Amino acid sequence: MAAVHPNLIKMVSAQLRNKANEFLNSRKHANNLADILQMFEASTDNYTPLLLTIEVIFTELLRRGDLIEEIVPLKPIEQSPEAEYTRWLRECYETALNQALECIKRGRMNSRLQALVTVSKLLQAEGKNPLESSTGFYFPSGRLKNIFTVLLDSEQSMSAPIARFQEFTEYRDVQQYGLKVLSSLAYRKSPSPIFMQNYLELLDKLLVTEIPTEAKSKNRNRNHDEKEEKILCGSDDKAPFPYNPGVCRRYANRCWSFACQWALCSDARTHRRALLLLVERLMPLLTRPHLATDMLCDSLDAGGSISILALQGVLELVRHHNVSYPDMYDRLYALFEPEMFHTRCKRRLLHLADVFLSSTHLPESLVAAFAKRLSRLALVADDADAAALLQLVANLLQRHPPLKRMICHEDTPAIMSSDPYVMEETSARSARALGSSLWEVSALRRHHRPHVARAAAHVLHAHRPAPAAPTAAAPPAAHADDALFDAELKKRFKTIEMNFIRPQGMNAPSGERLLQFWELMA
């Protein structure tokens, strides 16, 4: 409808603006508000103009304080037309809010997002000009709760509105009250996977701004004053918002503990989302992170990106929480399969492997097996991945000098009839990689991409005293391929070489292969 009549939309929004202005200018046009609210009933998929209108109206009303009802305790409710009008306005306000919340679930995505923004803006306005006059800091947590209830829908994925909501969770007060509200909403027996998704996403967004831990907060106190923290509902004439990281952490813990009771691991997406949340955001906040060990260990077996995320969690536990995990390296080893190129977490995996294998206390055979496996993978990998893998191999070779024998055998080389390395072996240590050589890397020197070939050559020269320390395996950026392509196109060349035999047709003068396999002209 909107697409068909763009002019109509313009007309409607102009009309609405007029009505809103009239209403705000004089009480004579009070009915305009009722008309506007009436329009929510109409079935359409784009409420954006309406939402904008009510946002304007009620923000203005809140600012003016027209909605404030003077309630004197122990007195009957005033019956004056003034009070009547105020009461009517409040009712309208409530209906408008409810309608807007409804709109979050319905209609086009633009309009849904606008509804969310409108509600949030109204929340902000109400926070700044509370309905009941108070002196302290006021945050309309009831309203927030309403918003969250809508966002935590059981049937509908709310990832887009939640993502939009991130602009509000960056405020400290929203974060603190949000966590509190969320923890109160979290108690459910067996929620639907969609609900879990929404819940986890919302929690994730609430934790976007880092909550300072105790150790950090001490340091932070010093430059606290310099950095103005963003408060949504704060205003100059009110008391400042008492931000308490401890409280935040407690609520975050509570939220997580509720989530833990759900069957997070049943659905792969939920599982991944939960692990991502845990690893990325929650781990430093949890009071007893080792409780997550079981979940992480179970997830390790899942394969794919879930394993990678779980591995990161385990790494965190091992590094900071004294948890020992026996065959972590074999798990890591098992993750390096051609399958890994599919996963979105391959960069994370490479980074993790780099961290894991930077330990100097690892047995040679294990590191050698890794090097061998990585180079095998590099042989079949995509161009960008191959470069990253080779970088990792180069790092291994530089950090573990005994591996030198894999690229330059010192003794008189005995010619073998087969590669001693056993790819199928699950235990890295018994894969007999030390007796092998990195033939794969030498094959990669013939890679068609110059920079991969260079990287391979670099690996083969790793035993030489390198001037540079092992560089952190630079994971290929998201659009590395495109960037590389553009970079290649931009490269300057001294000369532009051309074939020296003039083609007589489609047939290349030398080395024609296309027509060898294709009969295109008959």
Added chain:
Amino acid sequence: MVKNKRNAGLADRVNLKRKTEGVNKKLNPFEVHINKEKIKILGRKSKHDRGLPGVSRAKAIQKRKETLGKEMKLMNKSNAFIDKRIGENNNQLSAEERIIARYAAERAGPQSKKNIYNLADDEIWTHRGQTLEQIEKFDDPRSSDEEDEDGKKFGGLDDDFVSEGHFGGGTLPKTEFKDGTKSHKDLVEQLIAESKKRKAEKQEEKEKILDLTEKLDSEWKDLQPVVFKKARVEEKKESIIDKLLSQAEKKNEDYDKMMRELKFEKRGTPSDGLKSSEKEAKEEKERLEKLEKERDMRMLDDGETLLSKSKPSTPKHRSADDLDDNFELDDEQQFMLAYDKDGKPLVPEKVLKDYSVPNAKPKFNDGISDTSSDDEASNSDQDDEENDNDGEDSREVDMEQKKESSDESETNSEGSTNEKEKVKSKFDKDLESQYQKYKNDMENKISERLDSDIKQNNQQRSDDKTNDKVCSSDDSENDEDDDGESIKSVNNDDTDDFKDLKESEEESDNDTDEEVDKQKISSFFEFELAEGDNLKELLTGKTPSQQSAALQRLIKSYDPGLAENNKELLSRLFAHMLQYINDIFTDLKDEGEIIKAFLIFDKLAPYFYDLAQTNKVSTKKYIVELLKEKHNIYVKRKKRVPDLDTLIFFKLVSLLYPTSDYRHPVTTPSLMFMSEILAHCKFNCPYSISRGLFITSLVLEYTVLSKRLVPTAVNFIRGILYLCANVSILNPIEVVPPFRLHRDAKLLNLEEDCSKMEVLNKMAAKDLALNEIDNDFKIRCLNTSVDILKEFFDYFNELEAQKCLFDPHVALMGRIDLDLYPKKVASKIAGTIKYMKEIFEVKTFTPLTSEKKQIKMLRLYEPDIKEVFTSSKSSKSSSENAERAWLQTKYKKEMKGALREIRRDKAYIASVKIKQKLQSDKVRKDKVKQIYKEASIQQGELNKLKRMK
């Protein structure tokens, strides 16, 4: 010893005389003084153990008396009498002997010579054993008379002058000076001036004579015909007939003259001789070989090339004593960087080149600028050929044009075959000599690859050629055979399509729209915006060969040699042609359209090459832009394989640019693009699979020379095999992205028995338009991918990683039910599996070793070798120092001795003087006494007288 030279010989002689006398004297024991030895040293001979002090002192005094004493006697005396008579001073000769000696000397004295100053007067000079007189033949009469004309030698100086002027005779004027002012110097100067003048005069005279002779000669030559003619004319006058004849002759003369003129006229400026076809072919071959070598160089990595450069191919010199410890001596001279006053570094130029200034920008050698650039020249042969043809046929262009392209190819290929034959026959002749044989082998090896390329070309073209020949003679009926056997082998449904094409071709042979075309061409570049449309107008609605002809005309009429901005226009034309190709390849729905598009492309491709050659930089820019645009379109939908309107440009790139370069501005990005497509797209429908195979075969074409590894292409083949194989879920074989395990599995798996089916062994154009996977498609996909796989496999025969790279392929091929496939295909696949397995069997794994780096040896000092070892200090020093020290000690010794001698001389002189003094005193005393005596006698006489008185 300080001695007068005059007396040096004298002292010796005295000594000798004494010795001869006193040898026999017995030693008086009281005269002997014995020097006591404090320490006895064994083996040392002491010279001074005993001495005769008295004797030696007497000797010394005697010596001084004879030398110093004589000198003293002569002191302060102006005259000396020296007896120089022969033998007079030799006291061993008797008086008679002296007289005889004097007489002999007089007789032997200076021989009579005419001229004592010309010492080598009577020697005979020879040259190679012959006297000069014998040799001299006086070839040049002018030069011979130069010297001996007046018999004077040595610059004409006569005896008198020489005796006077030379040898100091000038100081004593023997000839009288009349005025007394002329000094010796003036005299000489005058003399020189005189001789110069004389010389000049002589020269002048000679030249005059020479001129006269020549003049005479020329005059004589002029006169000669007159003299002879006169005789003849006189003869002719005798008859009228002859007169008539002469008249006729006169007429004829013109003709003769003309004829002769023509005969002797310069026919053309001399230039490089016309090359024989053999030579030309040879040069062409050499050129191609050179270009190939360059291409191979470009194939290497920069680093590799550096390595290969730094490593000399052969060691400079290996001594027989080389222990093979491979020390690398760095002989590089250290140099000090210094600057002269202009601020230029004072460093050898070679060094400067190596250390080039870092921020000096490399010159952008784009090779477009002028027509005389190398690249142009390199391709000039082909162009020339073309141009020549054009020049001759300009009027019959219309007729010829159709054949031209084929003609060209003919000539080219004929040239190459000729060359080969000639080379071979030539070497057959020379086969008897071993050396030639060897050389032949070598040459063949070198040209093997080249030949194979050309051969391949020829084979593919041979059908066309033969057909074209026929068609030129027999006109249009044979046109149907134009595409040769290919058409016959194809299914019959296709041919219908083709007949249409062919027929239209026929019809248009007598085209009237040539004129229209010409108009279009002439106004082609008039509006920049309309160019693209112009091109489309020009080309659409025509058969491919007509299009090619039209395009050729267009390009020719805007030849860069004709007008200045034609080059730019042509580069714009290149862009429009790209657009045109893009247009004809977009949205191809059915097979016929695809084939037609490819046929057009086939005809137009050479012109792309020509245009790119004329303007390398801008055409490269266009292609790169195009790739970028296509890539951007692709990136938006990464899972979808781009259509032919993108893929065709990969083919175009491989036609225009060398795909083997390590890094190339066009081929590298396009290979990257292809690999990206193969890595990310989803291959699960005939559309994507056929295009994937298309790309893979292009990748193969790109890497055929450089044998580079393109993992995505190898993976793609693996994926196709996976789709073909009968895989089970229980026992999976891994596949690599973009294929996934258990997804789309058995998509291409053959389920029915097709062993009786006849299938082509190539993919066909119809596959690109296929919607449903049928058995035919499945079989051909497998067949083609196995073929491609084998080629890829062979790239890496020498690499160890080949096994792990291709192991999954073998395993997957093992899972294919070969019984279902047609026999030919099945046997081929089985053969491939066997072949690969055999290679795996014999594969050896050599551990990687790094190249042994040669150890740089430190520069050593000169070894300190002593011929004889002595512990003494002096011998340690070098010979120069030792000599110097020895000389110094000797000097010291001598100094000491000299001082002693001087002292003794002084003592002697003093003693002589005191003796003289004493003597003179004594004489005086005696005289005084005498006087006193006389006086006393006188006194006594006086007293006596007194007393007497």
